[in-house]
Amino acid sequence: MRTRQLGFLAIVLVFAIIFVFADPSSHQQPVRPGGLSTHGVNFGSGQAGTAGSLMPSNVVITTSFKANQTLSRFIVATLNVFPYQISPGTELHLGLYVNGQLASSQNYTPTGPYRTPATIVSRAGNDVANFSNSMLGFTVSDFPIGTFPPGTVVSVTAWVSKPIWVQIDPASSIHSFQTVGVASYSPVARIALDNVGTVCPSTVSIGLESNGE
Amino acid sequence: MANNGSFVGICVLGILTASLVLFLPVHGTAWVGNDDGEFDGGVGAPTPSYVFVQESFSTGLAWSSSPPNNLVSLQYNPDWWTSYSYQTYGDWFQTGIINYGDCVRFTVQVYSLYTGTQVWANTYPSASCLSVNQLDEYSNSIWYIQESGMNSCCDPYVKNVYFSVMSQPSYSRSYTIYPPETWKWLRSNICWCGTDSGSATFTTAGGTSQMGSNQNLYAISPPITISTAENSNMPYGQFSGSGTLSMYQSFGWPPPPPPPPPRCPPIC
Numbered sequence: 001m002r003t004r005q006l007g008f009l010a011i012v013l014v015f016a017i018i019f020v021f022a023d024p025s026s027h028q029q030p031v032r033p034g035g036l037s038t039h040g041v042n043f044g045s046g047q048a049g050t051a052g053s054l055m056p057s058n059v060v061i062t063t064s065f066k067a068n069q070t071l072s073r074f075i076v077a078t079l080n081v082f083p084y085q086i087s088p089g090t091e092l093h094l095g096l097y098v099n100g101q102l103a104s105s106q107n108y109t110p111t112g113p114y115r116t117p118a119t120i121v122s123r124a125g126n127d128v129a130n131f132s133n134s135m136l137g138f139t140v141s142d143f144p145i146g147t148f149p150p151g152t153v154v155s156v157t158a159w160v161s162k163p164i165w166v167q168i169d170p171a172s173s174i175h176s177f178q179t180v181g182v183a184s185y186s187p188v189a190r191i192a193l194d195n196v197g198t199v200c201p202s203t204v205s206i207g208l209e210s211n212g213e
Numbered sequence: 214m215a216n217n218g219s220f221v222g223i224c225v226l227g228i229l230t231a232s233l234v235l236f237l238p239v240h241g242t243a244w245v246g247n248d249d250g251e252f253d254g255g256v257g258a259p260t261p262s263y264v265f266v267q268e269s270f271s272t273g274l275a276w277s278s279s280p281p282n283n284l285v286s287l288q289y290n291p292d293w294w295t296s297y298s299y300q301t302y303g304d305w306f307q308t309g310i311i312n313y314g315d316c317v318r319f320t321v322q323v324y325s326l327y328t329g330t331q332v333w334a335n336t337y338p339s340a341s342c343l344s345v346n347q348l349d350e351y352s353n354s355i356w357y358i359q360e361s362g363m364n365s366c367c368d369p370y371v372k373n374v375y376f377s378v379m380s381q382p383s384y385s386r387s388y389t390i391y392p393p394e395t396w397k398w399l400r401s402n403i404c405w406c407g408t409d410s411g412s413a414t415f416t417t418a419g420g421t422s423q424m425g426s427n428q429n430l431y432a433i434s435p436p437i438t439i440s441t442a443e444n445s446n447m448p449y450g451q452f453s454g455s456g457t458l459s460m461y462q463s464f465g466w467p468p469p470p471p472p473p474p475p476r477c478p479p480i481c
Contacts, residue, residue: 030293030294030297030326030327031327031328032329032442033305033329033440033442034324034329034410035409035410035442035443036307036309036311036320036406036442036443037322037334037409038284038408040336040339042336042339042340046339046340046341047338047339047340048338048341048342073331073332074331074333074334076333076334078335078337080337083389106393114389115359115377116377133343133385133387134386134387135388135389136388136391137335137337137390137391139390139391139392139393141333141392143332143333144332207337208339209334209339
């Protein structure tokens with residue numbers, strides 16, 4: 001009888017030990033995150049405006065920026081699209097290049113309905129307009145990365161299968177360049193660091209962010 | 214018989230000892246700052262397609278200090294231990310609205326819980342902030358964050374995060390961030406907090422927090438381990454509507470009583 005009791009007690013203890021080690025809270029203590037930071041490294045366009053341009057289909061648009069700080073851990077590029085008359089089935093392809101070398105690509109098929117569709121507030125020509133305050137920020141990211149020094153050139157390519165309205169940066173001193181007649185898109189491994197095609201009428205707004213801790 | 218008695222005693226003692234280890238204490242009264250309680254889908258229920266938090270003000274927002282930058286934020290934070298155990302790479306997927314004073318930025322920030330370092334972030338706008346007339350002063354402002362795109366069957370990853378702030382209907386801003394489809398939606402809480410590891414001291418604020426989804430949400434005890442590095446003095450009430458599609462909770466303080474009417478002179 002005593003043997004059976006001790007055996008039962010041993011089983012209970014074994015299960016208790018298994019439970020303790022299976023409980024996530026008994027694992028090694030995770031580290032507290034750094035908190036909601038306002039100190040990211042931001043370069044690229046300011047993005048606060050509401051000016052948009054109709055991006056044509058079958059055109060690759062390339063916009064490049066030179067980083068003025070060290071880039072580390074991640075690079076995130078954002079192309080802003082106005083949720084305005086986006087045709088069903090529209091494909092958006094983004095490519096991210098670091099010093100001309102393909103780092104990442106991302107494809108989207110934007111599908112509505114959108115909670116807050118954008119509306120045109122005023123027009124400044126056939127293909128340029130000011131919109132209400134609603135946008136979709138499509139990202140293409142490279143992470144984790146090593147460290148890139150100031151002066152690193154980050155380029156973003158964009159291609160759409162049907163025209164969409166994208167945010168532009170009228171005050172930018174940077175130009176976007178376009179290559180027309182690209183019926184289907186797949187990102188190339190390398191792009192030139194200077195002019196890629198012809199200058200676009202408007203500079204596409206591209207947000208760029210990296211770690212700032 | 215005596216052997217049986219001691220055996221039972223050993224078992225009871227063993228169970229009591231094990232319960233101290235296994236069942237950690239739950240605190241349910243100090244719902245302040247970064248500790249508002251949590252909301253989650255049901256056990257075994259499908260992953261919700263979206264889960265939103267909506268903060269509807271009835272008293273305007275003001276603060277006396279919020280070091281280091283005098284900024285405050287609405288944070289939508291996942292549970293720390295759940296993230297550590299179940300999130301991709303043990304990451305912590307945080308979304309938030311940063312308030313510069315009637316001017317906001319929308320952000321998604323992801324941290325590694327192994328190193329504490331930021332592994333991904335996207336903030337809109339990348340520079341400056343979006344002005345929203347009377348966002349803080351207006352007593353009926355609405356702040357909204359929705360994490361969406363999860364598929365109940367087999368794809369638990371957040372595909373987009375919709376942000377919106379509105380003071381009066383003509384003053385609104387909205388933006389949607391499409392992060393990499395890497396991180397899952399997990400049980401979460403909200404936090405009216407500072408930024409950059411700081412603690413905000415709010416002087417006035419009040420309203421209702423609503424958490425909504427296409428799946429029933431359940432209130433669960435506040436986390437033992439607080440996720441975010443920020444804090445504040447914002448008080449939160451108990452949840453109502455747990456187990457339904459919409460849960461509610463008060464935040465802040467009731468508005469001060471109106472001043473008494475002027476005393477009537479004796480002649481009237």
